Amino acid sequence: MPGARSDHGLDPAGRVLRNASTSQLYMDALRRNEAVLAEGGPLVVDTGRFTGRSPKDKFIVREPGSEDRIWWGDVNHPLSEEHFERLRAKVVAGLEQGDVYVVDAFAGADPAHRIAVRVIAAHPYHALFARTMFIEPSAEELAAFTPDLVVFHCPEVEADPAEDGTRSGTFIVLHPSRSEVLIGGTFYAGEIKKSVFTVMNDRLPLEGVMPMHCSANVSRDGRSVAIFFGLSGTGKTTLSADPERLLVGDDEHGWGDEGVFNFEGGCYAKTIRLSPEAEPEIWKASHRFGTILENVVVDERGELDLDDDSKTENTRAAYKLEQIANALPEKRAGHPQAVLFLAADAFGILPPIARLSREQALFYFLSGYTSKLAGTEIGVTEPQPTFSTCFGAPFLPQPPTVYARLLGEKLDRHGASVWLINTGWTGGPFGEGHR
Template sequence: MVMEMGQPNPLRSTDSLDTLAAKVYLNVDADTLVEQTIERGQGKISDQGALCIETGKFTGRSPKDRFIVKDDYTKDVIDWGEVNIPISTSAFDNLLEKMQIFLQDKEVWVRNCYAGADSNYRINVTVINTLPWANLFCHHLFLRPTNEELETYKQEWTIVQIPEFLADPATDGTRQENFSIINFTKKMILIGGTAYTGEMKKGIFSVLNFILPHEHQVLPMHCSANEGAKGDTALFFGLSGTGKTTLSADVNRMLIGDDEHGWTNDTVFNFEGGCYAKCIDLSAEKEPQIFAAIKHPTLLENIQFFPGTNTVNYADAKLTENTRAAYPIDHIENAKEVSVGNIPKNIFFLTCDAYGVLPPISKLTKAQAMYHFISGYTAKVAGTEIGITEPQTTFSACFGKVFLPAHPTTYAELLGKKLDLHGDVNVWLVNTGWTAGAFGTGNRISLKYTRAMVQAAIEGQLDNATFLPHSVFGILMPTSCPNVPDEILNPKDTWADKDAYDNQANRLAQLFINNFEEYKAKASAEIISASPRIQEVKI
């Protein structure tokens, strides 16, 4: 609806919304937002019924232009550095004032929503956008209050997103014209110069990554989660290309959420009300649930059509490889209606090991779980990017380093506390990468076998298995698993040259050790004890 006079101003609660902009649309429904986007020539409708838009210059996040206000509240608790870049209170206040002035002759869309499906840890989020489709994104990705909840809604956090507003780096304290700034004291996020919607989603994820452990001892997690018929919850952590979406999508299990969750003393809860799925090379055969979810009023970002049609060519990466689909979680047929589950029974750390070293599945001790959580390892393979001629390691602490306001050991130690509190949680390391050699000589582990191993772990079929420790990493490898050949379970057995395998294992271990040096000073002795150990190799 168009805003009436006299309601609270999302920017300054003492004012009324009519002073915010020339016209304000408050809590507009999804159908109307689609219509408003089409009316303004900002999008097209696909033959699946999705609204297709382009985000302009930025088709992904800009991590080097994300700042946190450094003030008395944050100066001693944020892990300042290349991830959490400080900016002054005065710079924030100056930009806020400029953005308020900028909005005065504009039309804006305001949405009251929230993040956190567990009401005990929910934060209210009021979003102000200058584009109707950006507000549609917020409708889909954040949780949607009922009409009754809106009547008593109290503003808490505010996001102001103005893609048309450009900063002046010379006077505004930014690196360039685009920026995303979190102010924990004023509970605001300012976003300018970029229309990429993921900045809003990840901004609130970063906020919860600080608030939940700092104030509630709740572990925030960059993972997907699903639930079995018996109420057992499984978590899937993994960087891009490890199979997180593929392995967590299971028609026999209810989806709790696909990306961001919190772990309390008795629940796992989704932060979001929707999904923001990559859709490059999407097909009904490869990802049937996501493909079916793309319908009215899904928002499709930066896709291309087949010439002369409104049929999406999901293989076309002309604008970006990071094409995205944003839709409410109920577009997934087996999504859980209230996105809250029990504490996890099984946790899977997914890695695509292009070195062919790590077992296809292994069980982790508590110390190993904390160590591998901090490491967040996967590998890029040769040929995927210009200049990569051999496997390249990628480490991202807690499987989401760029979203961690606190030091990674904060989250790893909290994971350890959760594992102590709930002693029957199984943590598994699953390698979806290579075996029988590294990339180029070995072969990719069969998805059929990976699915069988994950299923066996979830169904408890590995609870009484015999395990052998890996000679370098110490992780526990099962000697047998239903529907999986025994000979692939120990990776060394798959290599023709055993000495070559040992050398490769030592090489990967050294990369882990080198990466961990960044965190070692603040890590506990227990975490350090799980470091891999270089073994002597026969010459």
């Protein structure tokens, strides 16, 4: 079938389901005992031992077409072409063992700067995740769909570090010139979205667009746009979900000549200790049909316990942006008037709020002082102070100065004010101060 068998060298033993409906993916996930249905309709899945990203297992193939622009080191680990081919063969063989789910979608709400993404998955809930998180094509766009990027996702396949050049059995590998991503050894669905984000972070600077790990909202009259930079769990989703403003997106955006645009069609919100009083829109979205809940505890009656962190602090809900009542359908807005850096200060030293000069803004952007919060990465069980350059170091394929230069150019051209917001602790460090 086009999109699986002939295009990418796959010959699955089972069915090939291309762009299956939400209901079909629900039924398959439930039939395969890979999920349970909770009260209100969300699909609840358990991602096993990986309940967060595995940044140390992320690789980029070192090849002539891209190696000179890649920021090699602790973030982007090199992998040889030979090792990529071995892993690709293993992933393809794994996908061929059963049913294959193909999802075609876009990353980028600006047609001038979007990429066509095809996800080929072994499991229905990962296909549903891709369908939820990326932007759904129209019928006409789907009929003429040609992928710019293909993600092969087969979590049962594990690497052999001795043979495959990896650190462990888990691997997330990008081949820039072939526009392919391989994911194996982890069921955590967030690896899919962040792999595509990494590709956007590589391609858009070449087009003069600044890719950003941020949320964004806009006033109802469209005149006041704000963007919120921050690591996972520092408040991007919560602060951008202001009922008095329209939500552009909660995590990944581009800033181009026409303004800001969302990369995604969905939200991926933390749900631990979520309450209808504090975050009503996210709470409602977490209890609806079409939403995927990762590692949330559900009892035998199908009732959710969003306060239970026995599996992880990093419980998540993936839902369509349209589930938020004040979401902006276009997922695009003008140029920001306010740029906010969210720093979860675990030491309790930063002021609650500070306005930054241009020079201070670029300094804090490059230093990226904040904290990794519990559960967002494997092994993080309490806030860990960190310097995550550009507030998104794990997703930057190019050197930080590339993104800082773009930010400086945007600030100079559009005159946005920049603010540092402490969403961490004040009055003392973690364990003594308050948040």
